[in-house]
Amino acid sequence: MNKRLVLMxxxxxxxxxxxxxxxxxxxxxxxxxxxxxxxTVESVANLETIANELYNANKWEDAAEALNNFSKNAxxxxxxxxxxxxxxxxxxxxxxxxxxxxxxxxxxxxxSLTNExxxxxxxxxxxxxxxxxxxxxxxxxxxxxxKGLELVNINNEVWWEKARLGLYNLIGLAK
Numbered sequence: 338m339n340k341r342l343v344l345m346x347x348x349x350x351x352x353x354x355x356x357x358x359x360x361x362x363x364x365x366x367x368x369x370x371x372x373x374x375x376x377t378v379e380s381v382a383n384l385e386t387i388a389n390e391l392y393n394a395n396k397w398e399d400a401a402e403a404l405n406n407f408s409k410n411a412x413x414x415x416x417x418x419x420x421x422x423x424x425x426x427x428x429x430x431x432x433x434x435x436x437x438x439x440x441x442x443x444x445x446x447x448x449s450l451t452n453e454x455x456x457x458x459x460x461x462x463x464x465x466x467x468x469x470x471x472x473x474x475x476x477x478x479x480x481x482x483x484k485g486l487e488l489v490n491i492n493n494e495v496w497w498e499k500a501r502l503g504l505y506n507l508i509g510l511a512k
Contacts, residue, residue: 369413376414384410385457392464401468408461415454418447459488463500475507482507 384407391400422444425433466481482504489497505511 373409373413376410376417378414381407381410381414381454385461388461388464392468395471397468397471401465401472404461404465404468408458408465411454411458411461415451415458418454419451421447422451455488456490456493459485459490459493460496462488463496463503466500466503470503470507479504479507 384403388400388403388407391403394400425436425441425444428436462481463485466478466485469475469478469481482500485500486497486504489500491497502511
């Protein structure tokens, strides 16, 4: 009896404390825009070029900062591109199944573009880890290698290996 009462009180308290999501609340989107801005394909390409130039010039501190900026912007751009596909992905299985392929086909390039920016973001995170390793900031390097390993795709074996070996080196497993 007491268990039922406690469970009922718990359920009632959860029901009253949960607010309905306001469909007009733009605060989280505006916070992201305030933090990063509105990236464009051109602006993200410029950030990538700068980050790669600094990395290739062995300017580790500047490269780490540039890579971080690039990865955040590439991620946000990927999310913005993907949001254009949300009505399709948010639809029920049956609705997606019935939706004509000829209408979906032109959208495939945007899905591919989203995946490309995500791939570049993941690589930038691993490159940033390498920068911090070169700078001797092993805590930051380990954290970034770990995040890179969480994000990198299994099919991206080169970057998976870079992150794995970088992490293993820092924890004493290098061979």
